[in-house]
Amino acid sequence: MKISFKIGISILVLIFSLGCSSKKNKKTIKEEMTAAKILGNPDYIAISYGGYRQKSRDIQPTIAEIKEGMKILFAMGIRIVRTYNVQLQQAPNLLKAISELKKEDPSFEMYVMLGAWIDCLNAWTNKIPNHHIESDQNNEEIDRAVALAKQYPDIVKVIAVGNEAMVRWAASYYVQPNVILKWVMHLQDLKKSGELSSDLWITSSDDFASWGGGDPSYRTADLEKLIKAVDYVSMHTYPYHNTHYNPGFWRVPASENGLTEIEKVTESMLRAKKFATDQFYEVQKYVESVAKDKPVHIGETGWATYSNGFYSDEGSRASDEYKEALYHNHLREWSKENNVSCFYFEAFDEQWKDAKNPKGSENHFGLINLKSEAKFALWDLVDQGVFEGLTRDGKPITKTFKGNKETLMSFVKSPK
Template identity: 65%
Template structure:
């Protein structure tokens, strides 16, 4: 039968994770739709649809979620399913996150990192399996744990053997036919947890895990390391004669190179243990504001201009390398640091909570990509009222005191 002129042939195909991951026509992003300073208030189906239309309009077709303790992820899948029924051109796929905790995580008791919270972890896994079977046309990846092995996650991290157990469980469900053989299974974690860090991570269970997953979902955050490990951050003597904007270009290219070096460290470890799996960027991002370590009283890393440069560099690098980049994140979420509204965790979004497009998306606004679309009922407009001079007045050069002036 001939397709109607408004129908999208790709949207009617059963694409797999292998088809979409690493495909630059299917941009990926990390998504949380929470619009209040608490997750007790869940986004509605209509709000989720509003967000999906915005992301799809800018070429995003793969989302990453984080947990199933709340109703957001199931509601998101329902919203996507309804949008697909309403519009045959609409495409959106999901990397479904499963939250994994150790025993006593998030309690007043000391976390036991050698024992998992079996009851809650099993419930998360079972929910993921149910949703993957209910929405096989949307759920293309299940990620077991989010930064669940990295040792600085002191509230909840587990040993690699826990992640390995649940990954093997899901792989066995694929082998038995209960889950689609095309569903990819991974864990999404810091580069160090995937062998790119110190030798304390190089344990047998990690080796087994690398061989067990369908691909490695790796996190890299140069922005955080501008404060903790400023080996790449700042204006070097040889760059002192550059203009202010040229200096920023140099430091942000250095940030990109730092991210690439962390990817290389994971790749080299993987090869050293005889594995050869795809590596995709499960998270990377750059906050646009911080009142502490990364802001103008700290490493001077956070503003919308630097965020835009980093976003462009990450998209260019991963698209050209046939990798997916689940950029963190689509929208600001104020619940992340509710007691400190100016904290960096609240400001990683490419959009503000009320739907203003940050500098990284100003060109998209100019191109009418968001025409007729809204968030919270607000049309999509630029931050700073589109005044670049006003934006640049808040931007500092790392290791220098002067404000950047827009020439």
């Protein structure tokens, strides 16, 4: 009897232990995230990432440099980053860096919207671009994207075919929608055959106008086919640029003439938010007329902090850190409330985009500058200590203007 009793107790203990172990394992195993679970999820904040530090992309960011950047973005709450091409080593290095970080720290989590660059024939040459015929390089670019998506299926959750590749103002390289459609269908076929994960989402990331949100001439049969073919629509909106090209919303109306300068700025940035969200809703409205319930997310929007051109004191006065912070916060809040992913442009300043003009606006869209200083939009995170122990290029993340808000505000001017 005593032996049987002891055996019985031992069996019960074993069963209980196995049960506890099973529950523990279930808690430690992460839910497998897919694009469908990530996009529109307010816990998975999105951002555009290049990571280039130098004045030329000939000098690619190293894996060590990218790991620095990813740790900073993770600390900020970012969980998915967007890239733009796989012609260069940046994207493969990024994926390797994230893979290494995941192995080093099981709690590290970061996913990628992988961009594949699409060009027309004669793009970026001294020949006249042929916008009706695509470049031969497109085939190789798609093949590279496919290879990386297969190599890193746990990280690559979206492939974007082209970046602003259909909008006509991209005069150096744009193509017709049928070219984008061709490659989207190719990738969708690879999903059907099992060569690519069925959970991988395919899109194209383009200006709001290209998705039928503005000029009706973009609303073609091929665009409708493309909208039906993608898993979601990735649209861009830039009220910042429109402070020059379409400034009606930006100028101070007569009803606000009695406001203080800062009050005028506050109101102008609310109008900027409305400008951006109105473009989103216009795209959404058209997309729903073509393919009901097709998701729409913001693939790119941002605000530069400096400009010696159209957006400077002599221009629209749009550029400063205070306005960037207001715009960033407005779009983050709106996107979370509406379950829309917003790939904010961009994480870090990059100086290759306008290398001959250091003060050009394209070099100043980052939330963190090249001195490893967090711009005003992130000052609260510095105060909260989220960057403690993290560095970029060996420098800790500190505040711009040495944290002096009065000095920062001295550069802020209301729209003309």
